[in-house]
Amino acid sequence: MSITPAIWATPQTYLHHEQPDHPMFFFIPENLKKSADLFLQNYPGLVSYAVKANDAPEVIENLVAVGVGAFDVASVAEMARVRGVFKGAVLHYNNPVRSPAEIRAAMDFGVVSYSVDSVSELEKIAAIVPANGVEITARLALPVAGAKYDFGDKFGAGPERVVELLQRISALGFNPSITFHPGTQCADPQAWVSYISVCADVAVRAGVRLARLNTGGGYAAHRGQTAPDLVPIFTAIETAVQSAFGKAAPKLVCEPGRALVADAFVLATRVKAVRDDGSVFLNDGIYGGFGESPSMGTVDRVRVMGDNGAIKTDGLQPRKAFGPTCDSLDTLPAPVMLPDDLSEGDYVLFSGMGAYAHATVTRFNGYGVTDMVTVQQG
Ligand SMILES: Cc1ncc(COP(=O)(O)O)c(C=O)c1O
The missing domain is CATH 2.40.37.10 (Lyase, Ornithine Decarboxylase; Chain A, domain 1)
Structure with missing residues (x-):
């Protein structure tokens, strides 16, 4: 490509x-490449594109061309859209609520990671998807400031529920992980730092070792006169993960939409x-x-x-x-x-x-x- x-x-x-x-x-592939390079060269983990931000095939094609191979998809239509452009795409299905028919379709698309924020949704997945090698991430929501608007009203569970979810995910044989989204257009590194410290605490309380931690989307795009500098946010994430998890530091995943496109x-x-x-x-x-x-x-x-x-x-x-x-x-x-x-x-x-x-x-x-x-x- x-x-x-x-x-x-x-x-x-x-x-x-x-x-x-x-x-x-007007689509400017050069600008897309620039933002993708910024993430690929500086984010300390896997970069997965949140397709909902812009599902134009040209966007997906150009991201694949510069090295983005993982995609956060919110629906079966987005899975088909991504796979239609790039057969080898790694799909993370991080819309926490799904119908059984959508789960079956996701399984057919080979989705490797699902997020949940309630036990009922976890059980729904477990009844359909065999555990072998599949990751399930518990979505954490905290009252954290810094974003243009907060997503915590609709999605995410508090720390107590995430402890319960992690234990249940593990018991069912899935790979347990945590994800969060600090809210969109967030330029404050402290939002990520606060989340990461609670993620580490929750994992210890659940008695679960996380192979991966998903630090969400939310990274701010250029609005106003000056472009935000995302590198200090990436550095703060890396430092916070080392200090909160120590030797048990998980691999990181981010899923930006806005800031990439x-x-x-x-x-x-x-x-x-x-x-x-x-x-x-x-x-x-x-x-x-x-x-x-x-x-x-x-x-x-x-x-x-x-x-x-x-x-x-x-x-x-x-x-x-x-x-x-x-x-x-x-x-x-x-x-x-x-x-x-x-x-x-x-x-x-x-x-x-x-x-x-x-x-x-x-x-x-x-x-x-x-x-x-x-x-x-x-
Ligand atoms: C689960 C999830 N990940 C990532 C994103 C992308 O967020 P942003 O465009 O703020 O980076 C969203 C946005 O709604 C989301 O719901």
């Missing part, structure tokens, strides 16, 4: 030449109207590529390209921005900084739109960005 060749130099060259009237995603996409929208009050209608909104902006905020790396292909930078001011549907909820959650000479027909380009944008687009009202073009640079 090789890296996808870029056909256009930049989003601007494409937009200027083609003048599309619909929103477009966010910078690999630019979303280009077009100005449909500039209203009398200065607010703006774009041709994409929260039912399209901005689906997570109500919970995460809108990305703020924004450029505007005018008719002549030049970037407009004068008199940047905050403007209210609406999406194209007839639903009044379809409004970006915070004003967007846009130039004072913004005009109908201009393109507004949002960088860092690779995660949870392409994967969550709907066709509500007949809108929704579906086109994707590969470029050399964003």
Whole structure:
């Protein structure tokens, strides 16, 4: 498998030449390679990609091309998607709740690792999947700060339940492991350090030696003016594991989604109207590529390209921005900084739109960005 060749130099060259009237995603394989290299060269363990962040075959292909061979899949459709691109993919099924039919399908796909956060779900797997060599990871949830939003409400068990789960996993003959997710867009190493110390304590209380520990996703992507530095987080993880587990230190696995793929996409929208009050209608909104902006905020790396292909930078001011549907909820959650000479027909380009944008687009009202073009640079 090789890296996808870029056909256009930049989003601007494409937009200027083609003048599309619909929103477009631009894929930048070079940026995906850069983030993958950062994880592959610095994370002290196995890097598994959380496919839910962006399941475009181009993304999976390009990750495989640079050396990512393990994938966190949330559904049978994601298993099929990954295997369709790379037959040798190692699959971790870390959506903690599954139907028996999904478990049977996972077994047929050769899933090697499952996560659980309740005994009932563990028993469901054990009734179908033979233990030999299969890993089951107990998902721990703690009240830890630092992320943009916390996942602990929906998934994860407290330390007491994880002790019970580890003992039961072991008794059933599966390889016991622990996983956690500190919440997405987390830039605070202390979140991982707190989790790791409780993981070590829980393993001792359960009387179980962990072969592996999964330190989750959650690693922050570039939002705002400066890119987060993930290397100190990787170092903090390694140090915390050594100090908490000592000689019993497990092998590590991470499963980033956002931080791997966010910078690999630019979303280009077009100005449909500039209203009398200065607010703006774009041709994409929260039912399209901005689906997570109500919970995460809108990305703020924004450029505007005018008719002549030049970037407009004068008199940047905050403007209210609406999406194209007839639903009044379809409004970006915070004003967007846009130039004072913004005009109908201009393109507004949002960088860092690779995660949870392409994967969550709907066709509500007949809108929704579906086109994707590969470029050399964003
Ligand atoms: C089990 C699991 N692992 C990894 C991820 C990826 O998280 P992120 O995109 O914050 O890195 C998620 C996100 O929902 C998840 O549920």
